[in-house]
Amino acid sequence: MPVAKKPAGKSKKPALPAKRPRQPAVTQRNILDAALVEFAAHGLAGARVDEIAERSGANKRMIYEYFGNKEALWLIVLEHAYERMRAEERTIDVARMSPMEGMRYLMEFNFRFCARNPEFIALLTAENLNKASYLGESEKIQQLYSPLLAVIRDLLERGQREGVFRKGIDPVHVYLTIASLGTCFFSNIHTLSTIFGRDLLSAAEQKARMEHCVAVLLGALKV
Amino acid sequence: MPVAKKPAGKSKKPALPAKRPRQPAVTQRNILDAALVEFAAHGLAGARVDEIAERSGANKRMIYEYFGNKEALWLIVLEHAYERMRAEERTIDVARMSPMEGMRYLMEFNFRFCARNPEFIALLTAENLNKASYLGESEKIQQLYSPLLAVIRDLLERGQREGVFRKGIDPVHVYLTIASLGTCFFSNIHTLSTIFGRDLLSAAEQKARMEHCVAVLLGALKV
Amino acid sequence: MPVAKKPAGKSKKPALPAKRPRQPAVTQRNILDAALVEFAAHGLAGARVDEIAERSGANKRMIYEYFGNKEALWLIVLEHAYERMRAEERTIDVARMSPMEGMRYLMEFNFRFCARNPEFIALLTAENLNKASYLGESEKIQQLYSPLLAVIRDLLERGQREGVFRKGIDPVHVYLTIASLGTCFFSNIHTLSTIFGRDLLSAAEQKARMEHCVAVLLGALKV
Amino acid sequence: MPVAKKPAGKSKKPALPAKRPRQPAVTQRNILDAALVEFAAHGLAGARVDEIAERSGANKRMIYEYFGNKEALWLIVLEHAYERMRAEERTIDVARMSPMEGMRYLMEFNFRFCARNPEFIALLTAENLNKASYLGESEKIQQLYSPLLAVIRDLLERGQREGVFRKGIDPVHVYLTIASLGTCFFSNIHTLSTIFGRDLLSAAEQKARMEHCVAVLLGALKV
DNA sequence: GATGAATGAGTGTTCATTCAT
DNA sequence: TATGAATGAACACTCATTCAT
Numbered sequence: 001m002p003v004a005k006k007p008a009g010k011s012k013k014p015a016l017p018a019k020r021p022r023q024p025a026v027t028q029r030n031i032l033d034a035a036l037v038e039f040a041a042h043g044l045a046g047a048r049v050d051e052i053a054e055r056s057g058a059n060k061r062m063i064y065e066y067f068g069n070k071e072a073l074w075l076i077v078l079e080h081a082y083e084r085m086r087a088e089e090r091t092i093d094v095a096r097m098s099p100m101e102g103m104r105y106l107m108e109f110n111f112r113f114c115a116r117n118p119e120f121i122a123l124l125t126a127e128n129l130n131k132a133s134y135l136g137e138s139e140k141i142q143q144l145y146s147p148l149l150a151v152i153r154d155l156l157e158r159g160q161r162e163g164v165f166r167k168g169i170d171p172v173h174v175y176l177t178i179a180s181l182g183t184c185f186f187s188n189i190h191t192l193s194t195i196f197g198r199d200l201l202s203a204a205e206q207k208a209r210m211e212h213c214v215a216v217l218l219g220a221l222k223v
Numbered sequence: 224m225p226v227a228k229k230p231a232g233k234s235k236k237p238a239l240p241a242k243r244p245r246q247p248a249v250t251q252r253n254i255l256d257a258a259l260v261e262f263a264a265h266g267l268a269g270a271r272v273d274e275i276a277e278r279s280g281a282n283k284r285m286i287y288e289y290f291g292n293k294e295a296l297w298l299i300v301l302e303h304a305y306e307r308m309r310a311e312e313r314t315i316d317v318a319r320m321s322p323m324e325g326m327r328y329l330m331e332f333n334f335r336f337c338a339r340n341p342e343f344i345a346l347l348t349a350e351n352l353n354k355a356s357y358l359g360e361s362e363k364i365q366q367l368y369s370p371l372l373a374v375i376r377d378l379l380e381r382g383q384r385e386g387v388f389r390k391g392i393d394p395v396h397v398y399l400t401i402a403s404l405g406t407c408f409f410s411n412i413h414t415l416s417t418i419f420g421r422d423l424l425s426a427a428e429q430k431a432r433m434e435h436c437v438a439v440l441l442g443a444l445k446v
Numbered sequence: 447m448p449v450a451k452k453p454a455g456k457s458k459k460p461a462l463p464a465k466r467p468r469q470p471a472v473t474q475r476n477i478l479d480a481a482l483v484e485f486a487a488h489g490l491a492g493a494r495v496d497e498i499a500e501r502s503g504a505n506k507r508m509i510y511e512y513f514g515n516k517e518a519l520w521l522i523v524l525e526h527a528y529e530r531m532r533a534e535e536r537t538i539d540v541a542r543m544s545p546m547e548g549m550r551y552l553m554e555f556n557f558r559f560c561a562r563n564p565e566f567i568a569l570l571t572a573e574n575l576n577k578a579s580y581l582g583e584s585e586k587i588q589q590l591y592s593p594l595l596a597v598i599r600d601l602l603e604r605g606q607r608e609g610v611f612r613k614g615i616d617p618v619h620v621y622l623t624i625a626s627l628g629t630c631f632f633s634n635i636h637t638l639s640t641i642f643g644r645d646l647l648s649a650a651e652q653k654a655r656m657e658h659c660v661a662v663l664l665g666a667l668k669v
Numbered sequence: 670m671p672v673a674k675k676p677a678g679k680s681k682k683p684a685l686p687a688k689r690p691r692q693p694a695v696t697q698r699n700i701l702d703a704a705l706v707e708f709a710a711h712g713l714a715g716a717r718v719d720e721i722a723e724r725s726g727a728n729k730r731m732i733y734e735y736f737g738n739k740e741a742l743w744l745i746v747l748e749h750a751y752e753r754m755r756a757e758e759r760t761i762d763v764a765r766m767s768p769m770e771g772m773r774y775l776m777e778f779n780f781r782f783c784a785r786n787p788e789f790i791a792l793l794t795a796e797n798l799n800k801a802s803y804l805g806e807s808e809k810i811q812q813l814y815s816p817l818l819a820v821i822r823d824l825l826e827r828g829q830r831e832g833v834f835r836k837g838i839d840p841v842h843v844y845l846t847i848a849s850l851g852t853c854f855f856s857n858i859h860t861l862s863t864i865f866g867r868d869l870l871s872a873a874e875q876k877a878r879m880e881h882c883v884a885v886l887l888g889a890l891k892v
Numbered sequence: 893g894a895t896g897a898a899t900g901a902g903t904g905t906t907c908a909t910t911c912a913t
Numbered sequence: 914t915a916t917g918a919a920t921g922a923a924c925a926c927t928c929a930t931t932c933a934t
Contacts, residue, residue, distance in 0.1 A: 043352050045269030049929060059895050129266050129348055132413030173435040184407030190355030212396040216443035245912055245918055272904060282920050468897055468933055489798050492714030505899050571798055575712050578859030619881040630853030636801030658842040662889035718908060728916050
């Protein structure tokens, strides 16, 4: 790249079958995938539109054609990430589990989701750096009400009725605790590993951590 | 022609007091303060050296004179922030408290520190976006071993001896739980407020949250 | 705030024809031409990328797109200059000339080439200031073996066989002498003119000098 | 240097003997020496005032105090270099030598001077890049008429009278030839070594080259 | 729809020079 | 005389965005 590209000499052969994709949906998906990777890796300010274009295999112009500009693309990527998470959350079914088992399942589910989706965590981290200014603008995400809250409320009520959970617990706080214990471990995993000189990314450490988190959650709910 | 153009006349406002402080230590401190604000607000990539210069009242050149470059400045700001936190942590004295009271104190201390130092939280967030790559390079921070871990270990042992805490608890996990519950609430407070449509930054919400966190922590330790 | 400011309105002179050539090869050539002029005039350190951009009519960004950076551009300009010289040298044909006539021709050729290409001389001068560090990195130039050396060797051998040239003469030294007498006169012509208070750039002076150089060269070869 | 210099804390002890040199002449000489090295290494545009200050051990401010600015310093350095050369030239005494021996001596002298003073050569090279614009401004250098020309004229006349030199030879051209053969070899020695893949800086190569140059010069003068 | 050349406003960094002490 | 902190203009280089094809 640094030195004298070829003059591109007369590559115009309009008669040829034109092997270009010409598949808008595919191109858009490729751009979104590439953008997720780039944004997750560098945040909004650090991400490079050129890099997204190159990684997606699409032309840079297409990004602007389909998504308007960098910031709009950021928001769409964010929305997609939330949608995927909510979609997974909707598969949660704790109806047949006991309240105790159900809570354990939620904690484990959240923990594993974070472990499996570091890009989502990075996106969240980056958006918090932006003080959630883009998220706040999105009507879409606001409507994507998390089904988890209802599940938690249900489990809490069942548990309280059955006498295994304490009374007077705010489901939002339970949600926050579940989210904090899972998300925070992974979003701060780099600084924490450095500080403790312990590779928290290892499978063994993660398993131990998850067990601890489950214990913390359940210990807080038990009567 | 290539070098040394004439001063071009135009002596700019010679009437002004022409304050050139000439106080290196002050200038350095001003730069560091301004850098903390800018970096906390926009992260490493989003921060602008020009902005730091202007906000600090110093000349941009001074930043390079004293700190080398933007990335080196970032690291120093990070180190200073950690130092300040560790310094505060060193003031913690739970020797006269009961294990239960001590643990509650640690949780509250951490929570309040996060509430009081949003810039530190933002810095942490941003550094996690960088995958702790600068923190990892810093020998200084690695040596700043947190006194908290020892305090936690001591409280745990006392509590276990007294029969109020369960056995077999890893102090590092307790540390992580305390840090997660406090830090994560504040580092994700913007996205969470947006998602829940609830202003978690309000005093009442924060108080309630802190109470919940204390309950969670103690509930997890109790026999 | 950190990213993507609005276009700010102000559509600059929309009435203008808005010529955006869109001809990579032409743009590259323009940049190289402009760079040759700028580098020859000020050397590597003294040359200004902005000036090259302006003179070439291209956008500064294009220089980096096509050539990487200032130093890479310098090397390419240097390589092109050498290529042009070597190309001219390859047109030399002294097969039908007598050894004496052939040598005279080489001297005159070199002298005239220097007179005709002051920018090449300036480039050489500047690269010598760099201690040939860029030339030394160029594989291209090293492969551009000068055809002159073979021609000189051939003329020497023929002349020695015919008994008009002395024996034991190193062709490299003859090359150096030819090059020195021609190049040095022109590369130092400014300081020399000043020292002697004589305008050596005048046609008469140059003709006289060339005659002298031819005499010196032939006098050194004659038996 | 890149990271946080000490605040210089209160090093003011005006009562102390003040171990600073306080010797203007020495300081000036140090600056000139350092400037010669820096200018020779990088030319006018490439030289750094900071570097000169550091290398000289003097304060940067002193450079401006004593020499005005970078360009003025350049000129003075140039003048000093010329003065030194002229001074050496004035030691030349060929009165007792034969014309032939005398000419050989001049060539060898010049050659050896160039070999011994690469910085002077580099300075000349750099000033030629400047198109001798600073040299041209210097009244001093113009007055430093080279004694060599007179010596050459004398040798030529004696040689012609004695019948060993041809008639009608312009002493200026002889001067130019001597200067070219010596100076040019050394000023272009980097590019030439690279082109030929031969280390022309080696003692053996230089000796051979000098012999050749002497032969060329004398061959051109002989009847 | 798709391409990639082109643009201009920045962005980090450096430099010659000046001023307070 | 000497010091080194401070300055502002410039410099090499980058980036989001647009336009001609």
